[in-house]
Amino acid sequence: MRTKLVLASLAGATAIAFSFPALSADTAQDFVNKAAVGGMFEVQSSKLAESAAADDNVKGFARMMVTDHTAANKKLETIAGEQKLNVPKALDAEHQATLDKLNGAKGESFDQAYVPAQSDAHDEAVSLFENYSRDGDNAQLKAFAAETLPTLKMHQEKIQTIAKIMEGQTTTGSTEGAAPVSGANSFTEAQAKDRIENAGYSGVSGLAKDDNGVWRGQATKDGKAVSVALDYQGHVTSQSE
Structure with missing residues (x-):
């Protein structure tokens, strides 16, 4: 949901x-x-x-x-x-x-x-x-x-x-090509996957948290493979591979 x-x-x-x-x-x-x-x-x-x-x-x-x-x-x-x-x-x-x-x-x-x-x-x-x-x-x-x-x-x-x-300071929506925000990320891997899937992505895999606190991995959206990221604010961003 x-x-x-x-x-x-x-x-x-x-x-x-x-x-x-x-x-x-x-x-x-x-x-x-x-x-x-x-x-x-x-x-x-x-x-x-x-x-x-x-x-x-x-x-x-x-x-x-x-x-x-x-x-x-x-x-x-x-x-x-x-x-x-x-x-x-x-x-x-x-x-x-x-x-x-x-x-x-x-x-x-x-x-x-x-x-x-x-x-x-x-x-x-x-x-x-x-x-x-x-x-x-x-x-x-x-x-x-x-x-x-x-x-x-x-x-x-x-x-x-x-x-x-x-409060609306962040959303679970996705933004094509936008940059994730660095910061201490409290989302677990499972929570990160859920939020990315809730933003409309499927086949989420290879999630790992980088040095900036951003969860990064691969996913599919609209039939296209993309690199996807979730920052500590809950923003989901992606780039075409």
Whole structure:
């Protein structure tokens, strides 16, 4: 399915996307409460995205969220148990309200709500874990926060890239003869192939990322063999061979 999401369509997402308050934790129990609720929201909302999302990049991101946050949640629960701290078993009202809104959306409407919600949630998670890893009052939880932080920052970067594409700053369209833009490319090989195919190419093969962060390979379009490229912004470009 070829999907093009633009800034105008994002305006409608504001009705179902929430911005969570800035997070910090003064005590170990406070950190556990906020980290656990945030982690549960990531898993539950992303399980919805696996079936409700329209864009392949959103679905791929959601699968990663389920895997990574399920593992982090289990580790947090283990450490909290060792420290005799309570772990919340349900979302707070604000996260639950966002989840309920997501549960009523599907396709592009879901994407337009899920991506801003994930961007906000990861901004807050990075802030929470960064602050606690530096100033926390429990050694084991500080170590957990420091260990988990790089993964959260990676998630934050990926969802920001997806958000930029949705905002219309980039598109999945193709441009004959145009030059790809250099930059750190977070697309996996499978995601790059999907985006190129969604732009109307077939027989995509030989994909490799060059020193400029551009995925390059070969493909066919309109019966002609072409050299194809995908840059970090999601632009697909090609040249006749």
